[in-house]
Amino acid sequence: MWVTSxxxxxxxxxxxxxxxxxxxxxxxxxxSDPEGADLTIPAVAQRAGVNHTSVYRRWGSREALLADVVVxxxxxxxxxxxxxxxxGDLTAWAEAGVASIRTAEGRLLIRAVALxxxxxxxxxxxxxxxxQRRLGAIERIRERAVTRGEVPPPLDQILDQLVAPLYxxxxxxxxxxxxxxxxxLVDRLLGGTGASRPG
Amino acid sequence: MWVTSxxxxxxxxxxxxxxxxxxxxxxxxxxSDPEGADLTIPAVAQRAGVNHTSVYRRWGSREALLADVVVxxxxxxxxxxxxxxxxGDLTAWAEAGVASIRTAEGRLLIRAVALxxxxxxxxxxxxxxxxQRRLGAIERIRERAVTRGEVPPPLDQILDQLVAPLYxxxxxxxxxxxxxxxxxLVDRLLGGTGASRPG
DNA sequence: CTCCTTAAGCACAGATCTGTGCGTACGGCA
DNA sequence: TGCCGTACGCACAGATCTGTGCTTAAGGAG
Numbered sequence: 001m002w003v004t005s006x007x008x009x010x011x012x013x014x015x016x017x018x019x020x021x022x023x024x025x026x027x028x029x030x031x032s033d034p035e036g037a038d039l040t041i042p043a044v045a046q047r048a049g050v051n052h053t054s055v056y057r058r059w060g061s062r063e064a065l066l067a068d069v070v071v072x073x074x075x076x077x078x079x080x081x082x083x084x085x086x087x088g089d090l091t092a093w094a095e096a097g098v099a100s101i102r103t104a105e106g107r108l109l110i111r112a113v114a115l116x117x118x119x120x121x122x123x124x125x126x127x128x129x130x131x132q133r134r135l136g137a138i139e140r141i142r143e144r145a146v147t148r149g150e151v152p153p154p155l156d157q158i159l160d161q162l163v164a165p166l167y168x169x170x171x172x173x174x175x176x177x178x179x180x181x182x183x184x185l186v187d188r189l190l191g192g193t194g195a196s197r198p199g
Numbered sequence: 200m201w202v203t204s205x206x207x208x209x210x211x212x213x214x215x216x217x218x219x220x221x222x223x224x225x226x227x228x229x230x231s232d233p234e235g236a237d238l239t240i241p242a243v244a245q246r247a248g249v250n251h252t253s254v255y256r257r258w259g260s261r262e263a264l265l266a267d268v269v270v271x272x273x274x275x276x277x278x279x280x281x282x283x284x285x286x287g288d289l290t291a292w293a294e295a296g297v298a299s300i301r302t303a304e305g306r307l308l309i310r311a312v313a314l315x316x317x318x319x320x321x322x323x324x325x326x327x328x329x330x331q332r333r334l335g336a337i338e339r340i341r342e343r344a345v346t347r348g349e350v351p352p353p354l355d356q357i358l359d360q361l362v363a364p365l366y367x368x369x370x371x372x373x374x375x376x377x378x379x380x381x382x383x384l385v386d387r388l389l390g391g392t393g394a395s396r397p398g
Numbered sequence: 399c400t401c402c403t404t405a406a407g408c409a410c411a412g413a414t415c416t417g418t419g420c421g422t423a424c425g426g427c428a
Numbered sequence: 429t430g431c432c433g434t435a436c437g438c439a440c441a442g443a444t445c446t447g448t449g450c451t452t453a454a455g456g457a458g
Contacts, residue, residue, distance in 0.1 A: 013406055013453055042445065051407050056447065058405085114313055114370050131371040156376060160384070164363035171313050171370070172330040177355060185359070188387075212423055212436055241415065250437045255417065257435085 014050060022048035023055060027069045031108045039066070070112045077106060080137040086145040086152055087190055090162060093137060094182035097166040101176060110170035138163065153189060161189040213249060221247035222254055226268045230307045240264070269311045276305060279336040285344040285351055286389055289361060292336060293381035296365040300375060309369035337362065352388060360388040 014022065026048035030037045037043060041062055045052035059065040078100050081092035100106030113134060132139075138158055145152040152158070162185050169176055177184070213221065225247035229236045236242060240261055244251035258264040277299050280291035299305030312333060331338075337357055344351040351357075361384050368375055376383070 015454075016405065019406075040445070052445090053408085053447080054406055111313070114310070131373070159367065159373070160364040161360065161387070164367035165359040167367055167370075168358065168363035171366075174330070174358070188360070214424075215435065218436075239415065251415090252417080252438085253436055 024069050086150045089141040091186045101170045107170045223268050285349045288340040290381050290385045300369045306369045
């Protein structure tokens with residue numbers, strides 16, 4: 001009894017880059033697509049068309065994988081602009097954020113920033129630290145402003161009035177006002193028209 | 200070969216209320232205590248000294264259990280005050296929030312509000328809706344203000360300037376400024392001293 | 399072309415989670 | 429006191445996740 005085409009199954013193998021790309025996309029898909037798919041490593045691997053051991057060995061854990069995807073995509077989709085002024089930089093940053101929030105993927109990524117942090121209370125310092133890294137863009141904006149001779153608001157205030165609204169809306173899926181939102185936030189932060197100019 | 204004390208193991212059983220209480224506390228403990236304990240139902244049950252089937256049958260899923268704990272505790276720890284004025288109500292609400300944020304348990308609960316939502320993008324509407332329920336306090340504060348003849352800021356603005364900073368700090372474990380923070384937030388929202396008085 | 403390092407795929411197994419059926423303790427009620 | 433519904437604990441089992449050892453394909457260096 002012969003089985004036709006008994007070739008030993010070409011076993012086509014993906015290159016490391018293909019694996020990386022496919023797995024990343026699979027994570028996004030699983031976060032987006034089904035209702036409450038629980039983003040397990042076998043599920044990701046299957047969706048990516050990759051053996052699950054490849055994922056286990058490369059990333060080690062679900063947390064690490066998620067963090068990798070989030071950092072990679074967010075740094076690509078929510079970049080740091082350099083417009084030459086504090087107000088311009090903050091507005092550009094907020095605009096990029098609003099644009100991200102308006103896409104399903106963007107909301108998922110920002111939300112995952114909160115989820116991907118180590119979940120314990122003991123690790124609260126870690127979480128703050130990781131988040132601070134994500135806030136590197138804000139810090140650099142402030143530093144550039146100082147170099148220029150501008151006086152930026154303290155980080156706490158930027159957190160409260162610019163970062164927090166964007167993150168809250170992303171996490172809970174609340175649409176931002178239809179138009180002028182980035183400018184509105186920056187105006188509230190810096191004052192009506194241009195209050196942050198040096199003396 | 201006789202085994203000494205062959206009594207059939209008294210099989211001491213907890214009452215439903217004891218189970219509920221022990222399980223709730225176990226969830227809090229597991230969220231707080233270890234590094235990255237993953238809050239599985241067996242783990243919760245073991246920590247609570249309860250059979251895991253009890254948890255499965257009563258709550259059904261990890262998500263439902265977490266949501267139950269969060270709602271119960273938050274409504275207890277972050278209540279809604281009635282001070283007789285919009286400014287007073289908002290300040291009291293913010294003060295309660297800051298107090299919660301300063302405790303490890305409070306941060307965990309608020310953070311869990313975000314985590315306990317159904318994780319899919321499709322269910323974004325649901326998440327917003329659930330969050331809106333948590334915002335019932337804010338809505339009631341606004342309604343009472345309107346009844347009094349005051350003109351409260353739109354919900355969006357309260358979200359941006361009062362709710363978002365508190366939630367962001369809770370989720371990412373960023374300590375609020377040492378003193379005067381609730382008043383600071385409310386002042387930014389309503390204006391320096393008492394701008395929300397009716398005409 | 400050959401060697402060599404890297405990493406993907408396969409087979410297999412232990413651990414853990416999830417869920418079901420059954421017996422029975424507890425509290426309320428007549 | 430006896431009956432009865434609720435729901436807790438136990439035993440057991442299927443599914444799924446997590447991880448290991450091995451083989452082998454792919455790409456670069458000499």
